[in-house]
Amino acid sequence: MTHGGIDSTNAPSYTMIKTEVQGRVAVITLDRPKALNALCSELFHEINDALSRFDNDAGIGAVVLTGSERAFAAGADIKEMKDAEFVSNYKTNFLGHWVEQISRMRKPLIAAVNGYALGGGCELAMMCDIIYAGEKAVFGQPEINLGTIPGAGGTQRLTHAVGKSKAMEMILTGSVNLDATEALSYGLVSKVFPPEKLLEETIKTAAKIAAKGAVSVQMAKEAVNQAYELSLSSGLHFERRLFQATFATKDQKEGMAAFAEKRKPDFVHE
Ligand code: CO8
Numbered sequence: 269m270t271h272g273g274i275d276s277t278n279a280p281s282y283t284m285i286k287t288e289v290q291g292r293v294a295v296i297t298l299d300r301p302k303a304l305n306a307l308c309s310e311l312f313h314e315i316n317d318a319l320s321r322f323d324n325d326a327g328i329g330a331v332v333l334t335g336s337e338r339a340f341a342a343g344a345d346i347k348e349m350k351d352a353e354f355v356s357n358y359k360t361n362f363l364g365h366w367v368e369q370i371s372r373m374r375k376p377l378i379a380a381v382n383g384y385a386l387g388g389g390c391e392l393a394m395m396c397d398i399i400y401a402g403e404k405a406v407f408g409q410p411e412i413n414l415g416t417i418p419g420a421g422g423t424q425r426l427t428h429a430v431g432k433s434k435a436m437e438m439i440l441t442g443s444v445n446l447d448a449t450e451a452l453s454y455g456l457v458s459k460v461f462p463p464e465k466l467l468e469e470t471i472k473t474a475a476k477i478a479a480k481g482a483v484s485v486q487m488a489k490e491a492v493n494q495a496y497e498l499s500l501s502s503g504l505h506f507e508r509r510l511f512q513a514t515f516a517t518k519d520q521k522e523g524m525a526a527f528a529e530k531r532k533p534d535f536v537h538e
Pocket of ligand 1: 303
């Protein structure tokens with residue numbers, strides 16, 4: 269059966285995630301309930317595989333990443349990594365390749381976070397482009413309690429999101445967490461919903477994005493992400509060039525013609 273360009277008869281059989289396609293939206297659900305979705309190698313391998321497939325599927329316009337009501341993800345798998353050694357970590361770029369796929373993702377990725385988003389789980393949510401939270405979500409970076417520190421962006425992305433004092437407090441104590449309301453007030457998440465409504469509402473937003481012209485969506489994502497990398501003048505330059513480039517797309521012609529003709533645009537993602 270084909271959904272949104274994916275032939276589900278050829279879909280890989282995952283054991284730790286579930287995937288589903290609704291129109292132009294793909295949903296990846298972490299499904300390792302006994303370990304509260306702790307991010308072991310196999311789980312990350314499956315997440316990356318699914319992300320890569322959806323990123324390369326022209327029928328998909330946005331991807332939602334979610335967990336269970338109890339846990340988005342309770343961190344990297346502590347039991348799996350507890351005996352790891354520096355030299356092998358260094359030689360194999362331990363955890364590095366897990367997270368590179370997500371930063372290479374060109375399509376919008378939206379996290380729907382219910383329950384625990386701790387350590388690598390919080391970092392995984394922060395790698396996404398938008399975070400929506402359920403009312404019982406808990407965000408934290410408890411690595412210091414394990415004798416280590418965040419390793420997948422916690423010290424950087426959390427600091428950008430909540431400011432230095434709160435990030436330091438969370439990361440240095442390992443016990444100051446943010447509930448959903450606090451996360452909303454800091455701007456770490458952009459909306460909060462009752463837990464049972466979270467996924468449905470997140471898919472609605474993903475569908476709204478996926479209905480826009482895919483080229484301008486990807487360009488807009490690229491431009492926003494450059495705000496974290498470039499000086500203001502370089503960022504403005506980058507933005508202006510991409511803005512000008514959108515005029516080479518069919519969707520810009522359609523979008524502006526539809527406005528002038530007082531009708532809804534029919535984007536073709538070209
Ligand atoms: N790793 C492995 N197993 C875990 C993890 C984890 N991070 N979290 C929970 N589990 C397991 C428990 O061991 C338990 O298994 P079992 O039933 O076999 O004993 C099961 O999940 C259920 O957990 P609890 O019984 O502890 O459930 P509670 O409701 O009592 O507590 C907590 C829930 C508070 C979430 C608690 O489980 C906890 O503190 N978990 C650890 C949180 C943590 O420290 N996370 C940070 C890990 S280090 C890290 O993430 C480094 C990031 C590096 C980069 C990652 C790349 C993405």
